[in-house]
Amino acid sequence: AHIFPSAWTGINERTFLAIKPDGHQRRLVGEIIRRFERKGYHLVAMKMIQASEELLKKHYIELRDRPFYERLVKYMGSGPVVAMVWQGLDVVKTARMMLGETNPADSLPGTIRGDFGVDISRNIIHGSDSRESAQREITLWFQPHEIVCWQDNAEKWINE
Numbered sequence: 001a002h003i004f005p006s007a008w009t010g011i012n013e014r015t016f017l018a019i020k021p022d023g024h025q026r027r028l029v030g031e032i033i034r035r036f037e038r039k040g041y042h043l044v045a046m047k048m049i050q051a052s053e054e055l056l057k058k059h060y061i062e063l064r065d066r067p068f069y070e071r072l073v074k075y076m077g078s079g080p081v082v083a084m085v086w087q088g089l090d091v092v093k094t095a096r097m098m099l100g101e102t103n104p105a106d107s108l109p110g111t112i113r114g115d116f117g118v119d120i121s122r123n124i125i126h127g128s129d130s131r132e133s134a135q136r137e138i139t140l141w142f143q144p145h146e147i148v149c150w151q152d153n154a155e156k157w158i159n160e
């Protein structure tokens with residue numbers, strides 16, 4: 001059954017992740033998905049898209065006054081993006097930990113940006129920074145029917 005955004009809490013918490021064009025070009029799609037699978041999170045939506053300028057401007061609306069905004073939108077539209085929704089306990093916060101800091105230079109080894117990136121403007125992956133942003137971003141990138149609710153048979157081995 002469809003789970004409404006207001007119920008995206010506890011083990012049903014959801015976050016929006018997007019492998020940016022550089023992550024895709026560098027063949028990191030499988031590596032990144034593997035990390036979230038092994039962690040124990042539950043993939044409920046995924047698609048590869050060439051994002052429109054309109055979508056990207058909406059996605060990064062909060063950064064519209066920053067000097068790098070136009071370049072950021074251009075970079076995000078420079079190739080395919082792999083957009084995903086992952087579900088699980090504390091997934092918003094934990095995914096941000098797994099991504100590392102915005103600047104790869106501040107990101108610890110073991111994080112995605114720490115292991116694979118160098119430059120702040122080529123930082124491989126996006127992840128929602130709060131539950132509110134996750135709701136907004138999932139709704140922006142996905143139609144409700146694109147989110148698939150499936151029985152996770154490992155769930156009882158991952159959550160008490």
Ligand code: IDP
Binds near residue numbers: 101103122
């Ligand atoms: P986040 O992606 O870690 O949440 P935000 O501050 O929301 O970081 O910035 C969004 C994206 O904008 C970053 O992931 C990065 O690609 C780009 N960005 C952020 N700060 C800079 C900067 O100072 N120069 C160039 N690009 C930046």
